[in-house]
Amino acid sequence: MSVRDRINAALATVYDPCSVRCNAGMSIVDMGLVTGLDIETDGTVRIALRPTSPWCTMIGSIMMGIEERLTEIDEVGEVVIAIDNGRPWSEAEMTPAGRDILYGARAKSRAVAPVRPRQWQERDTVTEPATEEV
8 A cells, every 4th residue: 555545544534523423424535625635755654634614623532633644654654744724624525425424324313313494484583581670
């Protein structure tokens, strides 16, 4: 297996914590978060990583996971990760396997708590909270 193949395999073991929390655990590869990979002759690996949103609070954890996994590969020296804010992430960035995971999780969720069309209109009207007089 080539170094590039081992790096790609290692990246596929780094999971997005938010997808895991939502019961749709996906790797950063399946989510389409890795937008660039460059392997230099000295063993430096440069990764371009797209966050799911500009406010992603877990990007640091994902970056640590990438570094941990890639440094386990003998030929990898330094790991340099750059945030790619060039284009916002969307579901369109996912791999077909990632979409299957997401759609499967959504189907399970709907089976547990079905949603009817326009269900939101059935809610009671919101009233102003009562104020207590002092």
